[in-house]
Amino acid sequence: MKIITDISELRENLSQEQKIAFVPTMGNLHSGHLALIDQANQLADCVIVSIFVNRLQFLPHEDFNRYPRTFEEDCNALSAQNVKIVFAPDEKILFPTPQEFLLALPPVADILEGKFRPGFFRGVATIVLKLFNIIQPEFAIFGKKDYQQLHIVRKMVQQLNLPVEIIANETVRAADGLALSSRNQYLDEAQRSEACRLYQTLLRIKQKINSGSKNFQTLQESAISNLEQHGWKVDYISIHQRSTLLFAQASDQDLVVLGAAWLNNTRLIDNLEI
Amino acid sequence: MKIITDISELRENLSQEQKIAFVPTMGNLHSGHLALIDQANQLADCVIVSIFVNRLQFLPHEDFNRYPRTFEEDCNALSAQNVKIVFAPDEKILFPTPQEFLLALPPVADILEGKFRPGFFRGVATIVLKLFNIIQPEFAIFGKKDYQQLHIVRKMVQQLNLPVEIIANETVRAADGLALSSRNQYLDEAQRSEACRLYQTLLRIKQKINSGSKNFQTLQESAISNLEQHGWKVDYISIHQRSTLLFAQASDQDLVVLGAAWLNNTRLIDNLEI
Structure with a gap:
């Protein structure tokens, strides 16, 4: 090499x-x-x-x-x-x-x-x-x-x-689902254990949409509020068309949910295709 | 081919x-x-x-x-x-x-x-x-x-x-000095015969600078006024550093003079390295 x-x-x-x-x-x-x-x-x-x-x-x-x-x-x-x-x-x-x-x-x-x-x-x-x-x-x-x-x-x-x-x-994840990132090492032990909630939140949205949920606005808002209750500062949790990355409408197929949020001074991002 | x-x-x-x-x-x-x-x-x-x-x-x-x-x-x-x-x-x-x-x-x-x-x-x-x-x-x-x-x-x-x-x-020119350009064909006969004045104007500036003239402002202004007297509408006649294309100072070496001007509806450009 x-x-x-x-x-x-x-x-x-x-x-x-x-x-x-x-x-x-x-x-x-x-x-x-x-x-x-x-x-x-x-x-x-x-x-x-x-x-x-x-x-x-x-x-x-x-x-x-x-x-x-x-x-x-x-x-x-x-x-x-x-x-x-x-x-x-x-x-x-x-x-x-x-x-x-x-x-x-x-x-x-x-x-x-x-x-x-x-x-x-x-x-x-x-x-x-x-x-x-x-x-x-x-x-x-x-x-x-x-x-x-x-x-x-x-x-x-x-x-x-x-x-x-x-x-x-594909995104590589730790055992608890946290997407691997160089910025993960900014996290202390408690933050590291909390960090996988971002993935879990996106996963819950994916499951709800796959079960027929169409009210994207509500899904996004409740996800944000759940993260905030656990000490996160959320930049966005947002459902988009996969092919264009435009904001998704209820009628769209091929979606992706993306999120970015802060744990103290560390900003984490993640996403899941739906 | x-x-x-x-x-x-x-x-x-x-x-x-x-x-x-x-x-x-x-x-x-x-x-x-x-x-x-x-x-x-x-x-x-x-x-x-x-x-x-x-x-x-x-x-x-x-x-x-x-x-x-x-x-x-x-x-x-x-x-x-x-x-x-x-x-x-x-x-x-x-x-x-x-x-x-x-x-x-x-x-x-x-x-x-x-x-x-x-x-x-x-x-x-x-x-x-x-x-x-x-x-x-x-x-x-x-x-x-x-x-x-x-x-x-x-x-x-x-x-x-x-x-x-x-x-x-290098720029290819007609016998009278006019730089060849696809837009030359917009010119009628009288305009075509006038068109070489742009080249002659730049050439005069080059000669004056080569003879030691340092007042670029005056050179530019008198060139523009000469062209205007012959019916041109001048966008710019301007002396620049060759390497950066910034406006030239009197102390600069390696200059280029650039011009753009209209004959009726036809816009011509030309330049000469000095």
């Missing part, structure tokens, strides 16, 4: 590869990432993982500085995973000058995460576009845990005619 | 090519375009020319509908030029759904042409990005006639890490 920090060295190394599968990460790898890498290994001989904490997708007050950086452990984990190249550029490599060319996104980037983290998806889409251009993969693998991100990346690929196929991977 | 309208057929045809040189055009080809194609032929075995009148770069009141479309003559001209593929998609191919992912550009896109044609460079940059992603050329050739466009495309390539080298080609 090679660790490469430079773009031209990377391109040199990739120039002989026929099929590349790419897994973009911000490091601090957990089993959720490793599942993406498993998927990548099934798709191509050459698997490349990027590790880069992307400043563009953090708001000024967010956790860019305290975001967990565990490069050595990450590389140890990756070297056991048949990864050919770890691309770990520093900021001067990806942003030698301030990033002035950014993507302007459609309204779906302004709801859900985009409403609570304005500019987040612009930052994500721009760095993903840059990484695709650098790596030119045939496949790129994204987790469904970041459901709206996956939706926006897919749309970007279509609308900008990018020559890459986006592969979605 | 193949004429291809479909993206997957194009990719199929290009998949075996090692080095592609790409010349994007809006058709209505003249000697200026042919010079770009000559340049492309010197760079790569496979030359591909796109013909697509890009709605995104026209303002609502501009000449999108009356822009000259001469597809058959264009193909005849190209078949004599060692062009391997003409990519001529219709709008449904490049915009199967309304283009919602666009580029957000830096302030240099809001001066000069960008000031008088708001959104123009966003439309140019977005279509160029799409075409690069579809064609994945090693080289793309642009004329210096559209100097600010060339600057913005170069910056886009740097900032988005696009794997393409941008080649600049």
